[in-house]
Amino acid sequence: xxxxxxxxxxxxxxxxxxxxxxxxxxxxxxxxxxxxxxxxxxxxxxxxxxxxxxxxxxxxxxxxxxxxxxxxxxxxxxxxxxxxxxxxxxxxxxxxxxxxxxxxxxxxxxxxxxxxxxxxxxxxxxxxxxxxxxxxxxxxxxxxxxxxxxxxxxxxxxxxxxxxxxxxxxxxxxxxxxxxxxxxxxxxxxxxxxxx
Amino acid sequence: xxxxxxxxxxxxxxxxxxxxxxxxxxxxxxxxxxxxxxxxxxxxxxxxxxxxxxxxxxxxxxxxxxxxxxxxxxxxxxxxxxxxxxxxxxxxxxxxxxxxxxxxxxxxxxxxx
Numbered sequence: 001x002x003x004x005x006x007x008x009x010x011x012x013x014x015x016x017x018x019x020x021x022x023x024x025x026x027x028x029x030x031x032x033x034x035x036x037x038x039x040x041x042x043x044x045x046x047x048x049x050x051x052x053x054x055x056x057x058x059x060x061x062x063x064x065x066x067x068x069x070x071x072x073x074x075x076x077x078x079x080x081x082x083x084x085x086x087x088x089x090x091x092x093x094x095x096x097x098x099x100x101x102x103x104x105x106x107x108x109x110x111x112x113x114x115x116x117x118x119x120x121x122x123x124x125x126x127x128x129x130x131x132x133x134x135x136x137x138x139x140x141x142x143x144x145x146x147x148x149x150x151x152x153x154x155x156x157x158x159x160x161x162x163x164x165x166x167x168x169x170x171x172x173x174x175x176x177x178x179x180x181x182x183x184x185x186x187x188x189x190x191x192x193x194x195x196x
Numbered sequence: 197x198x199x200x201x202x203x204x205x206x207x208x209x210x211x212x213x214x215x216x217x218x219x220x221x222x223x224x225x226x227x228x229x230x231x232x233x234x235x236x237x238x239x240x241x242x243x244x245x246x247x248x249x250x251x252x253x254x255x256x257x258x259x260x261x262x263x264x265x266x267x268x269x270x271x272x273x274x275x276x277x278x279x280x281x282x283x284x285x286x287x288x289x290x291x292x293x294x295x296x297x298x299x300x301x302x303x304x305x306x307x308x309x
Contacts, residue, residue, distance in 0.1 A: 047239075049266065053256075054225045054235070056265040070236030077240035081247065 024061040028068035035072040043082050198276045199248040201284070206233055206241045208288055211281040214251065214273045221270035223256070242271060250277035 032055060036048040051071055058067045201207065209231035214222070222230075228238045245251045252274050256267040273281060 050269040053266040053268040074236035081243040
């Protein structure tokens with residue numbers, strides 16, 4: 001039995017190798033044709049011809065099969081390059097990163113808005129205090145500036161002044177610092193006369 | 197204007213081969229042999245370089261029946277590809293060489309006696 005096995009191996013192996021060697025070029029071509037079919041449609045024909053042209057330059061029948069196998073194994077990578085596509089883990093990772101950044105920006109904006117509301121009063125964009133001197137010169141003081149700086153520009157304090165204001169009471173403390181200018185009466189915007 | 201590419205060792209090897217004689221067109225197997233790359237890794241890198249505009253390719257103009265073989269696809273660097281490849285290889289070489297090593301041609305401790 002042992003001798004029979006050895007004889008089979010001795011005779012069969014070269015025979016098998018010869019058969020494989022015989023069909024190797026045909027198998028290599030089939031393999032390359034199949035591999036090219038996995039590429040994007042517009043590239044298939046070009047790569048089929050290119051690889052078959054290269055195959056002719058490979059010496060040896062078994063080496064042809066090896067060459068074709070190597071190309072076939074790398075077809076997914078070639079396909080990715082031709083499709084400008086990235087591996088799935090890169091796509092998923094990038095999507096996750098972009099989502100995280102978007103959420104972080106949204107949270108930061110929301111927090112900033114909430115904190116802003118808590119810490120600073122809303123102001124009208126309109127001028128809040130309009131001082132008109134006797135000589136007709138006008139000084140406009142915005143509530144925003146008044147609040148932010150905490151100081152007031154020097155108003156023309158000589159002569160009589162008239163003012164119009166739409167303070168809603170938030171800035172009454174700052175307005176108190178404005179020397180010699182009468183405070184607005186209760187009830188919002190009004191015209192009044194003052195003296196320094 | 198060429199696009200940026202992802203530089204790999206294979207890409208670097210291919211660019212080095214193509215830069216050695218920029219005007220000489222080469223076919224895939226020829227590049228693979230000179231760059232000592234297995235055939236499989238060559239084509240993804242070539243496709244990347246071609247899509248980015250670094251290299252261009254064209255079919256060999258032969259009579260297949262007379263030559264007894266099928267035509268090959270020949271690759272060579274584009275004008276912009278040459279410049280981009282030189283820059284990319286220099287950048288890659290700088291990244292790969294340790295910063296504590298003296299530059300080629302530099303002497304230890306300044307002037308040589």
